[in-house]
Amino acid sequence: xxxxxxxxxxxxEAAIVEHYPRxxxxxxxxxxxxxxxxxxxxxxxxxVQRALPRPGLRRPAGALPAQRGAEAGAGYDLVRRRTLELAxxxxxxxxxxxxxxxxxxxxxxxxxxxxxGADELALDQALSAVPAPVRAALGLWHLEGxxxxxxxxxxxxxxxxxxxxxxxxxxxxxxxxxxxxxxLLNSGEFDPCTVQARPTDLLRRRQRVRAAAVxxxxxxxxxxxxxxxxxxxxxRAATPARQALDPGRLLRAPNEQWxxxxxxxxxAWPPRGREAGNRELLARALRVWAALPADARITTTPGTSTxxxxxxxxxxxxxxxxNVMVVVFHDGxxxxxxxxxxGASPTLHFARVDDADLTSGAGLVIGRxxxxxxxxxxxxxxxxxxxxxxxxxxxxxxxxLAPDGVTDRIATPPEAxxxxxHWPAAEFHxxxxxxxxxxxxxxxxxxxxxxxxxxxxxxxxxxxGSGEATGPAALHSWARTACxxxxxxxxxxxxxxxxAYAQQxxxxxxxxxxxxxxxxxxWRGPGRAMVQFQPPAxxxxxxxxxxxxxxxxxxxxxxGRHVLSDVHWQAKSGKWYLLAAGxxxxxxxxxxxxxxxxxxxxxxxxxxxxxxxAQVAGRLRDGGSVRALRP
Numbered sequence: 232x233x234x235x236x237x238x239x240x241x242x243x244e245a246a247i248v249e250h251y252p253r254x255x256x257x258x259x260x261x262x263x264x265x266x267x268x269x270x271x272x273x274x275x276x277x278x279v280q281r282a283l284p285r286p287g288l289r290r291p292a293g294a295l296p297a298q299r300g301a302e303a304g305a306g307y308d309l310v311r312r313r314t315l316e317l318a319x320x321x322x323x324x325x326x327x328x329x330x331x332x333x334x335x336x337x338x339x340x341x342x343x344x345x346x347x348g349a350d351e352l353a354l355d356q357a358l359s360a361v362p363a364p365v366r367a368a369l370g371l372w373h374l375e376g377x378x379x380x381x382x383x384x385x386x387x388x389x390x391x392x393x394x395x396x397x398x399x400x401x402x403x404x405x406x407x408x409x410x411x412x413x414x415l416l417n418s419g420e421f422d423p424c425t426v427q428a429r430p431t432d433l434l435r436r437r438q439r440v441r442a443a444a445v446x447x448x449x450x451x452x453x454x455x456x457x458x459x460x461x462x463x464x465x466x467r468a469a470t471p472a473r474q475a476l477d478p479g480r481l482l483r484a485p486n487e488q489w490x491x492x493x494x495x496x497x498x499a500w501p502p503r504g505r506e507a508g509n510r511e512l513l514a515r516a517l518r519v520w521a522a523l524p525a526d527a528r529i530t531t532t533p534g535t536s537t538x539x540x541x542x543x544x545x546x547x548x549x550x551x552x553x554n555v556m557v558v559v560f561h562d563g564x565x566x567x568x569x570x571x572x573x574g575a576s577p578t579l580h581f582a583r584v585d586d587a588d589l590t591s592g593a594g595l596v597i598g599r600x601x602x603x604x605x606x607x608x609x610x611x612x613x614x615x616x617x618x619x620x621x622x623x624x625x626x627x628x629x630x631x632l633a634p635d636g637v638t639d640r641i642a643t644p645p646e647a648x649x650x651x652x653h654w655p656a657a658e659f660h661x662x663x664x665x666x667x668x669x670x671x672x673x674x675x676x677x678x679x680x681x682x683x684x685x686x687x688x689x690x691x692x693x694x695x696g697s698g699e700a701t702g703p704a705a706l707h708s709w710a711r712t713a714c715x716x717x718x719x720x721x722x723x724x725x726x727x728x729x730x731a732y733a734q735q736x737x738x739x740x741x742x743x744x745x746x747x748x749x750x751x752x753x754w755r756g757p758g759r760a761m762v763q764f765q766p767p768a769x770x771x772x773x774x775x776x777x778x779x780x781x782x783x784x785x786x787x788x789x790x791g792r793h794v795l796s797d798v799h800w801q802a803k804s805g806k807w808y809l810l811a812a813g814x815x816x817x818x819x820x821x822x823x824x825x826x827x828x829x830x831x832x833x834x835x836x837x838x839x840x841x842x843x844x845a846q847v848a849g850r851l852r853d854g855g856s857v858r859a860l861r862p
Contacts, residue, residue, distance in 0.1 A: 240284055242306025247283060250307055252424045253374060254279045254314050259423040260342075260370045260416065261318035264359035272342045272423040274321070283311035298511025311375070315367055315389035322363035342426040344419055352586060354415045356756050356791040357404060357862040360783065369405065369619055403855055407790050425600065476521055478513035480543040481560075489610050490664050490787035496592040497547065497561045497584060500609060503635045504550025506558075512549060516558040516569035519577050528578040532678050533723040534755030535583045536567060548607055550635060552598040559607070566595055566679050579689065581752040582679035583723065590671050590683045591725055593659050603640040604675055606630065606657060613662040617641055620654040620674070621772050622714040623706035627658050643675055644716065651714035657683065658701060671699045674713075677720045680754070684709065689731040689745065690815050700729065708772045712749055723753045730787055732794055733812040735834040739802045742767035746812040747775065748794050750787040760787040762796040762860050764810070786860070793817065793857045795849040799841055809839035811847050817857065819850040 247254065259275035266274065358366055364386060371382040379398055386394035405412055419425055472481050506512050521539040523529060531537060544560040544567070551557070556571040561584070567753075568580040584592065589611070597607035608615060615638055616627035631639045642655045656674040673681035686698060686705035697749035700709055708729050716727065733746040745765045752758045759782045765775035778796045785791030797811035809828075811820050817833040825843040828835060839845065847859035 239306065239309065241311050242463055243283055244306070246306035246310050246774075247279060251279060252422075254282070254311065255423050256417075256421060257311070257367075257370045257374050258314050258318045260358070260421060261315065261363050261367045262321055264355070266321070268344065269342055272344070272426055275318075275423045276719065278317040279310070279314055281312040281317060284309065284313070312385065314393070315385070319363050319367065319389060319391065320554070330442070340428045342428055344426055349401050352420075352756060353788060353790050354412065355420065356758065356788070357407065358784045359756070360785050362397075363396070364391045365404065367391070368394075368397045368401035369412065369416065372401070372405070373416045404790075406853065407785075407792070409561075413647070426661050465632050475543050476517045477543065478510045478517065481513065482543055482545040484545065486610070490662075495589045495611060495665065496587040497566070498545065498563070499611075500545070500547045500561070500592075502546040502548065503607070504548045504557075505635070506549040506556065508553070509549060512556060513546070513558060515571075516549075516560070519569060520560070520567060520579060521578070522671060524576070525577040528576065529581070530578070531581040532583060532680075532721075532754065533722070534753070535581045537579075539702060546637075547595075547777040548597065550637075552605065552637065553600065555598065557597060559597070564813040567812045568595075568597075568679055580679050584680055585754065587680075589661065589666060589669075590659075590673075591680070593661070593671075594657070594673060594681055596675060596679050596681065597637055598615060599643075600640075602643055604643050605640055606638045606681070608636050608638065608659065610636065611662050611665045614660040616658045616660075618656055618658055618672075618706075620656050620706070620709050621652070623703070623710040623723070623771050630657070641675075643677075645714075647720065648676075654713040654716070657681070669699070670701045672701060672709075674716065676716065676722075676724055678723070680725070682719075682724050684717075685726060685728040687728060687730040687732075689734050705729070707771060708745075709746065711765055711768065711773060711775055712747065712763065714774060715749065715763075715777075719751050721749075723755060724751045725754045727751045728787070732787075732814045733833060735804070735810065735812050735836070737766065737810075738808055738836050739806070741802055745775075746796065748787040753790070757783045758788060759793075760786070760791075762785055762794065763796070764796070764798045765802070766800070767785045777862055780862060781860055793849070793851060793855075795820070795823075795847065795857050795859045797835075797845070797847040797859050799839065799843075801841070807839060807841045809835075809837050809843065809845055811835040811859065813849045813857065816852050817849040818852040821848050821850065822846070823848075 255275045258278045259271055261275055262271045281472045367386060368382055371377045371385055377385065383394045383398060386397060388786050391397055478648055484499055484501045486501045488501065489495060492499055517540070519527060523537065544562040547561055548557065548559040554573055558569040560567045564583065564585045566582045568577045572578065593609045593612050594606045596604050598605040605717060606615070615630045615632060617630055618627040619625060630641070641657060644654050645651050656672050658670055658672055661669045672684040674684060676682050684700045686700040686708060688704055700706065708731060712729055719727070728750050730748045730750065731745050732748050735744050735746065737744055744767065747763045747765055748760055749763065750758055750760045760780065761777060762779035763775035763780050776798060778798045787794055793814055793816055795811065795817055796812040797809060799807055799812050801807050810824065811822070811824050811834065813820060813833045815833065819832065820830045820835040822835065822837065822845050823830040824846045826837060826839045826845040828837040851857060
C-alpha cells in the first residue's frame with residue numbers, strides 16, 4: 232500500500248471520529264422508515280463505522296478527488312460517500328450491506344430518538360412517502376449545508392441513478408415544509424446519537440431462554456446475593472421491574488397540575504375514582520399487565536406494544552364502572568385499561584397516545600357496553616354535551632358528569648354493515664382557566680382514545696387553517712361525511728379533518744358542488760385520505776360520492792396540500808359531464824385518454840360519456856404537477 236492510500240485511510244478515520252454525530256444523523260435519515268426506529272438507530276451507527284475504508288483500498292475509477300478544507304476534507308468526503316452508498320443499498324434490499332449483521336449489537340433494550348412535536352411527526356410522515364435518494368438530497372442540503380450542484384455531485388458519486396430527479400422531488404418536498412425543514416431535521420426526533428432506552432418484550436424473551444439456563448442463572452444470582460453484605464436486600468435490591476409493580480410507586484399528578492403546566496396531556500391528569508387508594512386492586516392490575524394470563528382478553532390498537540411497564544406508570548383512575556372494577560394507567564406512551572368483570576377473566580386494552588395534547592388527551596373510554604359507552608374526561612374539560620352529526624341543526628344536549636369525571640352513558644356510532652341513521656359525538660368545552668372555553672368534537676371509533684374531528688372551510692370562505700368542527704358550516708359538512716367514519720373503526724385513528732378544498736359551479740345551472748378531502752391521521756403516524764364530490768344536497772344527510780382514496784400518504788395534510796380528483800356526473804337533462812377540481816395551488820387541468828380537454832383554472836367541466844376513460848392531471852402554480860386521486 233502506498234503512503235497516499237494510507238493517509239486517505241487515516242484521514243477517513245479521523246473524519247469519522249470528529250464528525251460521527253452528523254454522519255450517523257445523515258445515515259438515519261436515508262435509511263427506510265419501514266425498518267423501525269430501533270433498527271434504524273443501530274443500523275445508522277453500524278453503517279458509519281463500516282464506512283471506514285480497508286487498508287489498501289484505492290479510490291474507485293472516475294471518483295473526483297475531494298476538496299481539502301477545515302470543515303470537510305478528503306477523509307470526510309470519502310466516509311460521507313461510503314455512508315450514503317451503504318444507506319441507499321437498504322432501500323431495495325440490495326448489496327452486501329443488508330446481509331451483514333448490525334454493529335453495534337444491543338440485547339434486551341430498544342433504542343429510539345426522543346419524540347418530537349407535531350411538526351417533527353408530520354415531516355417524518357412526509358419523508359416516509361419519498362424514496363431514499365430524495366431523503367439523501369434533503370440531508371445533504373439541510374444537514375450538510377451543500378448547494379444543489381454540490382449535492383448532485385455527491386449523489387452521483389454515491390451511485391444514485393438519477394440525481395436530478397431526486398433533487399427535484401426534494402425541492403418539492405422542501406417547498407411544502409417551508410423554512411422549518413432545516414430546523415426539524417436537526418432536532419432530537421432525527422438524532423440517533425441521543426436516544427431513549429426501553430426493554431424489549433420481556434415475556435417473549437424469557438420464553439426463548441431454555442429453562443435450564445434460567446435456573447442456572449437464578450442460582451448464580453442467588454448465590455452472589457447471599458454472599459453480599461445484607462444479601463436479602465429488601466428495597467435496596469429491588470430491580471426497576473419490581474419497582475414498576477409496586478403500587479406505592481405509582482405516579483400521581485397533583486389535582487391542579489393541569490392549570491400550572493404547559494404540557495396539557497395525560498401526564499397532567501390527577502388520579503381519580505373511589506378505589507385510587509386500593510393497593511390490592513392496583514397491585515393486581517400491575518401484576519396482570521406484567522405477566523398476561525393465558526385467559527386474559529387483550530385488545531390493542533394498531534402499532535401498540537403490550538410490553539410490561541419498565542418503570543412505575545401514572546395512575547389515572549381506579550373505581551367501579553357499571554359493576555366492573557376498572558384501573559387506567561399511563562406510561563408516557565400508552566394508555567392501559569385493566570378491567571375485572573364480575574365472574575369473568577380480566578381484560579386489558581392497550582392504546583398509543585404519545586404526543587397527545589389538549590384535545591386528543593381530553594378524554595378516554597372508561598366503560599363500554601352493548602350500544603353505549605362512557606367517557607372519563609380530563610380535568611380541564613368543564614362541560615360535555617352530545618349531538619348527532621347527522622342532525623347538524625339540532626342543538627346539543629348537556630351530559631351529566633360525576634364528581635370523578637365519568638360521564639353518563641352515550642350511544643355508540645353504528646358499525647359497518649348496518650344502517651347509518653345517527654352518529655353520536657361528544658362536544659367538549661375546555662375550562663376558561665386553560666383555553667378560553669374552547670369547544671371541540673370527539674367521536675368513538677371503538678377504541679380507548681376518542682377521535683378528534685376538525686374542519687377546514689373552502690377557500691371562498693376565507694378559511695386559513697384547520698379549526699374545530701363545531702360551527703354551522705362544519706356541522707353541515709360533517710353531516711354528509713360522518714357515515715364514512717365506519718371504515719376507520721379499529722385502525723388507531725387520532726384525528727379526522729374534513730377539508731372543503733374546492734367549490735365548483737355545475738353545468739346547466741345545477742348549483743354549486745363542494746369537493747371535500749377527509750384525512751385520518753393515526754397515532755402511529757401514517758394517514759389515509761378520501762375525496763368526496765358533494766353536489767347540492769337534497770337534505771343535510773345526503774352523502775357525497777367517493778372519487779379518490781390514498782393510504783400511507785401526506786395528501787390533504789399540511790405537507791400534502793395539493794389535491795385533485797374527478798368524477799362523471801349526470802345533469803338533470805340526462806347529459807353526462809366529466810368534472811374535475813383541484814386545490815388552490817392548481818392553476819390548470821389537463822385531460823387525456825378517452826376525453827381530451829384543458830382548463831386554465833382549478834376546476835374543469837366538459838361533456839363526456841358516462842364510461843369514458845380519462846387521465847386527469849393538474850398543473851401547479853409553482854411549475855409542479857399533481858395527478859388525480861382514484862377511487
